[in-house]
Amino acid sequence: MKFPINPHIREVGFPPISEVWEWVAARRHPQDRPLVDLCQAVPSYPPAPALVEHLRTRLDEPATYRYSPDEGLPEVREGLCAYYRRRYGAVMLPRNLCLTIGASQAFWLALVTLCRPGDEVVVVVPYYFDHVMALDMLGIRAVFVPFDEERGGVPEVRALASRINSRTRALLLVTPSNPTGVVTPPEVLAEIFHLAQKNDVALILDETYGEFIAGGARPHELFTDPAWEDHFIHITSFGKTFALTGLRAGVLAASPDFLHHALKAQDTMAVCAPRLTQQAILHGVEHLGDWVAANRARMQRRHDLFVEQFRAPGNPFRLVASGSFFAWVRHPFPGHTGRQVARLLLEEAGVLTLGGEIFGPGLTPYLRIALGNVSEDGIGEAVRRFREFVV
Known part of the structure; x- marks a missing residue:
């Protein structure tokens, strides 16, 4: 490259979500364990049908563009x-x-x-x-x-x-x-x-x-x-x-x-x-007030079920904090950073998470778990993979 890059931008790390999706693309044996996505904090459900229909009616209006x-x-x-x-x-x-x-x-x-x-x-x-x-x-x-x-x-x-x-x-x-x-x-x-x-x-x-x-x-x-x-x-x-x-x-x-x-x-x-x-x-x-309230309740049920199962005896990972979309977990491997544990969880257990150090200094013992992409039916499988995981 012949031209200089702004040093402030050069020193900033690559976007973490983009990085972990590169990990997913490079998985050695993805067919062995279907991916459990506990990474990106987005809703798994689609927009309200009434909202989609409302937007569809706007597409023919010249002012929309x-x-x-x-x-x-x-x-x-x-x-x-x-x-x-x-x-x-x-x-x-x-x-x-x-x-x-x-x-x-x-x-x-x-x-x-x-x-x-x-x-x-x-x-x-x-x-x-x-x-x-x-x-x-x-x-x-x-x-x-x-x-x-x-x-x-x-x-x-x-x-x-x-x-x-x-x-x-x-x-x-x-x-x-x-x-x-x-x-x-x-x-x-x-x-x-x-x-x-x-x-x-x-x-x-x-x-x-x-x-x-x-x-x-x-x-x-x-x-x-x-x-x-x-x-x-x-x-x-x-x-x-x-x-x-x-x-x-x-x-x-x-x-x-x-x-x-x-x-x-x-x-x-x-x-x-x-x-x-x-x-x-x-x-x-x-x-959409009622629709939002229903999805708030849905996410709370998802969260509560995850917390109940994750905290049951026998899990080497420890739940530190949580709420609706997220769980903040301490991993049990003091010789590893959160990023290293996240990479191993993906490779060995098919679970996609983010390492704690992405979120600030002194946070290598932690992982972020996002609950937006896992259904209530899939929570048991997700928690089971944590329980069985060893380095």
Whole structure:
């Protein structure tokens, strides 16, 4: 190669999901053990038939294939305001919202609007790997709050506070956590938000799996603070909620002034989210509440069955934390990294997982298990393979 590569990008690791699918392609004897996919956290079920039919009716409309305003269609943002009022008790206005190409693009918009190279973001570990990949590419320093197994992955506010300095621009948190599944309690989120306010930094909260909290409980009350816009940046995705991961259905919520500047990046990065995706979101938030609740219950049953069987005596792997889509597991092989154990699980047991070190420093004893692709009927087989696995 004759031309240079940006050193920030050169130093970033290859996307973990892409890497493990390369492992799958290179399996020596795939016919011996059918693959059990506990890797990618996507719903195994299709979108609601009514949503599919709704989108089909849009395909003949010429407007479907045109740009929308950079921030999204007005009627979609109006519909989302009503959703935020129902879900969070939020006083939300359309000017607080920008439709994005997935939650990942929403995160990039937030970063490039908020931070300069050399700034710092305090990151709760385990983190979602794409977030830190983005920070590294942009020359923004991630300052880690280590995983505390005794707390089950719930962030400790004093630990976050101890890492704030004059270069800190934001506190970054994902709830429910990807990779552990742990839901940060509303009272802890309130403390972290007050910490952000006190130190005049932003709280960036990613709630991509927020509709999968058991019972549909309200995740927090942060939007009810009249001054939420001053220190809160909210990211979510309806890709998992409505089983639309391929349509990239993200949302960024922030102050109108913040979004005014974020739209400069939006226009150069993506212009706008696809109209069809925006229409899918609007139909979903207006009509699919019962469908979402049924799938939330489905995922909770799947999770509870997995936990019950995984924790039964005789399993050398230990469940550390879990919630709806995820289980965070300690493997029993101290001489091996999580990545090594994940590779061996694939080769010897036909089970696809992710090694813990992908999600932060000091996490080699762990594996992430995603439950989106395994049916209730398949959970027994998946757990049996863990129980029988030896290095």
